[in-house]
Amino acid sequence: MGRRDLRRAAARGRRLRTPAAFLARQSDAPLIATEREALARAIHQRKNAEFSALVAQGGIAPRPGVRRLLDECAAQGVRVAVATTTGRANLDALFPHLFGADWPQRFAARVCAEDAPRKKPDPQVYQIALARLGIAAPAAIAIEDSPAGLAAARVAGSACLITRSVYFADADFSGAAAVVDDLDAAPNWPCASPRVDLDALRTLHALHA
Known part of the structure; x- marks a missing residue:
């Protein structure tokens, strides 16, 4: 999951739905479940950081109306x-x-x-x-x-x-x-x-x- 994916998730203002399940389907993801969970938490934290950066830059505005x-x-x-x-x-x-x-x-x-x-x-x-x-x-x-x-x-x-x-x-x-x-x-x-x-x-x- 690259920076563009994280920024897209952040801009949507949503949590990553099932990051551990997503990682389980990736060929280069950790094989051990606990390691996938740890990586999923790190991805979620990174997404939140991207979200905070977008907000601080004024990159998110309310939709019309x-x-x-x-x-x-x-x-x-x-x-x-x-x-x-x-x-x-x-x-x-x-x-x-x-x-x-x-x-x-x-x-x-x-x-x-x-x-x-x-x-x-x-x-x-x-x-x-x-x-x-x-x-x-x-x-x-x-x-x-x-x-x-x-x-x-x-x-x-x-x-x-x-x-x-x-x-x-x-x-x-x-x-x-x-x-x-x-x-x-x-x-x-x-x-x-x-x-x-x-x-x-x-x-x-x-x-x-």
Whole structure:
């Protein structure tokens, strides 16, 4: 796994899903399982270092419409949760750069890998987030960008809006309430608004409740 792969994983803001299993399939990887595990941990640490470097360089920005939608939620008292299986350290490094020093006030619940060790598509991270919000799954709508995230949200019992990314541009998102390019570009979806705002989310949620 080279520097480019690590930078790609870092830019996605995700943990390396199963580095030990990946290494087990490589002909030049250590043959002893404990050595593969040690190498996997080293790769994960290196990926985190690359992530921190990208953040410090301003190499990661919020996708279009994210800040706007969060501002709308704050203005209307709509509670928002982060449900991610990346580590808390990555979240704490990234979010101040994206949303400012007061970013924790934007989120009523924050669930990370330390809280939910079972990665998506397992619904654990959503189940914990919903419990912390104190709401039933059908009352929430998730916004995701991957098949694993979609599956996690749907198994948890919530409708899910997909925003496509370059990493899953051709993925099958069957079961999503809608699929858009980003929150500011939603020309072909079942809501009147050309972008994803709170009114549109309410309409979408009602259609899939």
